[in-house]
Amino acid sequence: MVSEHITSSEERPLTRDEASRARERQFWLSLYEQMLTIRLFEEQVNELYMSAKMPGLAHLYSGEEAVAVGVCAALRRDDYITSTHRGHGHCLAKGAAVDRMFAELLGKQPGYCRGKGGSMHIADQESGNLGANAIVGGSAGIATGAALSCKRRGSGQVVVCFFGDGALGQGLLYEAMNMAALWQLPVIYVCENNLYNEYTPNSETTAGDMLARPRAFGIHTEEVDGQDVRAVYAAAVRLVERARRGEGPAYLHCNTYRFYGHHVGDIQRSYYRSREEEEWWKAQRDPLKLLGSWLREQGLAEDSHFAEIERRVRALIEAGVRFALEAPYPDPQEVAQHVYA
Amino acid sequence: MSMPSASSTASAPQAPAGWREITLGQAIREALAEEMRRDSRVLLLGEDVAEAGTPFKVLSGLVEEFGAERVIDTPISEAGFTGIGVGLAMTGMRPVVDIMFGDFLTLAMDQIVNQAAKVHYMSGGKLKVPLVVRTTLGATRRSAAQHSQSLHAWFSHIPGLKVVLPSTPYDAKGLLKTAIRDDNPVLFFEDKMMYQLRGLVPEGEYTIPFGVADIKREGSDLTIVATSSMVQVALAAATELEQLGISAEVIDPRTTSPLDKQTLIESAKKTSRVIVVDEGYQSYGVTAEIAAVISEGAFYYLDAPVKRLGALDVPVPFSPVLEDLTVPTPAAVVEMAKTLCGRV
Known part of the structure; x- marks a missing residue:
């Protein structure tokens, strides 16, 4: 992601400081670009839903981009992730392509799952994505098993299990964490605490201290501002490195917020959260704005950088949507294919 | 290879050359041991599978030969270790998960039905789940309502799963080897009252294809x-x-x-x-x-x-x-x- 050979427009070689600054700029701008890609991807998904071009529903990741991007930036391509029903951000951050993502969402043949998985089941072996999962907490066992596989094979890979605060209500998560701790597996449980279990505030569903739960298993636990991609990335690097060194599982609690409702059709939300609350998060805690401001303050980037990125991302999204809309639907014979390997 | 005419229930006179009489439990153990020797990706996990060899003693001796890294005692967490089996299978291993009593499959239903059975299809054929779930069925062991059910119909109802029901030591061994080599999730049901059933099994390697009555x-x-x-x-x-x-x-x-x-x-x-x-x-x-x-x-x-x-x-x-x-x-x-x- 970060180029090894950076030269300035001037003829003289860069000083060490300048080179390191250029690398820093390039790294954080690439994370900004990934977050913006997810943001604009999700806005387009909402559009496709509103204009009735997309079958079914989708659970948008907008607002939570810093978690997926910050964590996946700490991973190798061959590291594994498992994702959730709100998974578009994880898939993109781990390396999925926008066009095949859109194609899957529209149920088209060139989609990542040949149109058979849809929004909630995108899997991409090439980028280490073992699949989004529409059962809340459903991938805790799969992620932990993948980690046992990594350890058994001595592959040096690590696994990230993404889930939301709603999954804290599922017993499977605790069964899996218990075994990960017993067997010191290279798995990082990343909780995206967006405050709501679907339509219910987690204060009504989750007793005690959330962080005390992984700690009870002796799992190394950290809490981070999930809107600050720099903080998420720094924590993820720490946890991934210790997992790769064989120091066992970790739990990363990311405090975040979903800008849309539980899914695209969840428009009337006032019975569970206020408009003021939503506006506050969007105005004060938008991960794109936070990173953008920091880059400007540090003098690492200016308006022209952001304009250029936005132009590029919009072109990517537009091309992806066009690709998906024009792509063929699966052949009817596909219906009975791949039931068995 | 076909079964010699001597029936497993009849008092077999003299076993033909190269065949010997063993129990169904021994046949299962042989199949596992042979597959574990053949393929280092095969591993076992479940409750009391290692030193205890399960309450039915079907797995006795395996941990001594293959070690605790491949014969893994788990906590009493059927959903958790079945899910771990699914994750192992999706990432290059060939796990055999042991669900002690078929009744406990209820605890792992999501992992078997929503996850294992559907991963291959949902991923458009990209991901595979070569997982075997060995478990038991059958009543008359005086174990009452939660240790005696035969729930294989449930899994036969789910596309993406294969369901095996051996009735003799010969079939049990050949079918279990096929199950371990299959790239799909397989539910392998052993009648717990049949572990002592004796029958003729050949010395050498053989497998029995699925879908052949x-x-x-x-x-x-x-x-x-x-x-x-x-x-x-x-x-x-x-x-x-x-x-x-x-x-x-x-x-x-x-x-x-x-x-x-x-x-x-x-x-x-x-x-x-x-x-x-x-x-x-x-x-x-x-x-x-x-x-x-x-x-x-x-x-x-x-x-x-x-x-x-x-x-x-x-x-x-x-x-x-x-x-x-x-x-x-x-x-x-x-x-x-x-x-x-x-x-x-």
């Missing part, structure tokens, strides 16, 4: 389709029926998914009368599906509706006098066969 006994007047330990019940009934001049053919599908419809239908066309015996609950069960397959495939050849005999539709009771009333017996099969053949 086995004619355990040839006959001409009546077909008895039976699964798992009900094959032994059917064979006992057939011996009695022979005394009455009724020639019964006994067919064991060996796998309910995939199901060898052709062999069942051909036999029904030959005999014109069919009884289906299975230890799962009769309602909405394996007997219903097989009866429907035969009725559709051999309708014009049948002299009577296909009859079914499953477990009584009650939770399995503890008291032996009650429990014994819930499972099909040779006597019940004989009575049904006599009625079907107009001998009452």
Whole structure:
């Protein structure tokens, strides 16, 4: 992601400081670009839903981009992730392509799952994505098993299990964490605490201290501002490195917020959260704005950088949507294919 | 390779060269050990599978040979370790998960039905789940309602899963080796009352393909389709029926998914009368599906509706006098066969 050979427009070689600054700029701008890609991807998904071009529903990741991007930036391509029903951000951050993502969402043949998985089941072996999962907490066992596989094979890979605060209500998560701790597996449980279990505030569903739960298993636990991609990335690097060194599982609690409702059709939300609350998060805690401001303050980037990125991302999204809309639907014979390997 | 004629239930005279008599439990252990020697990706996990060798002692000796890294004792967390099995299978290993009592499959249903069975299809054929779930079925062990059920019909209902029901040591070994080599999730049901059943098994390597029924006994007047330990019940009934001049053919599908419809239908066309015996609950069960397959495939050849005999539709009771009333017996099969053949 970060180029090894950076030269300035001037003829003289860069000083060490300048080179390191250029690398820093390039790294954080690439994370900004990934977050913006997810943001604009999700806005387009909402559009496709509103204009009735997309079958079914989708659970948008907008607002939570810093978690997926910050964590996946700490991973190798061959590291594994498992994702959730709100998974578009994880898939993109781990390396999925926008066009095949859109194609899957529209149920088209060139989609990542040949149109058979849809929004909630995108899997991409090439980028280490073992699949989004529409059962809340459903991938805790799969992620932990993948980690046992990594350890058994001595592959040096690590696994990230993404889930939301709603999954804290599922017993499977605790069964899996218990075994990960017993067997010191290279798995990082990343909780995206967006405050709501679907339509219910987690204060009504989750007793005690959330962080005390992984700690009870002796799992190394950290809490981070999930809107600050720099903080998420720094924590993820720490946890991934210790997992790769064989120091066992970790739990990363990311405090975040979903800008849309539980899914695209969840428009009337006032019975569970206020408009003021939503506006506050969007105005004060938008991960794109936070990173953008920091880059400007540090003098690492200016308006022209952001304009250029936005132009590029919009072109990517537009091309992806066009690709998906024009792509063929699966052949009817596909219906009975791949039931068995 | 075909089974020598000596029946597993008959007192086999002299085993043919290269064959020996072992128990079904030993056959299972041999299959696991051979596959673990052949393929380092195969590993076992479950409750009390290592030093304890499971309560049925089927796995005794394996941890000594393969070590605790490949024979893994888990906490009592069926959902968790089954899910771990799914994740292992998706990432290059070939796990065999042990669910001690089939009744405990209920705790792992999401991982088997929503995850393992669907991953290959949902991913458009990219991800595979070569997972074996070994478990038990069968009543009459005086273990009451939560340790005695035969729940294989549930899994036979789910596309993406394969379901295996061995009835002899020979079948158990060959089918388990096939299960471990299969790239799909396979539910392997062992009747816990059959672990001591003895039968002939060859010394060398062999496998038995899925979806191929086995004619355990040839006959001409009546077909008895039976699964798992009900094959032994059917064979006992057939011996009695022979005394009455009724020639019964006994067919064991060996796998309910995939199901060898052709062999069942051909036999029904030959005999014109069919009884289906299975230890799962009769309602909405394996007997219903097989009866429907035969009725559709051999309708014009049948002299009577296909009859079914499953477990009584009650939770399995503890008291032996009650429990014994819930499972099909040779006597019940004989009575049904006599009625079907107009001998009452």
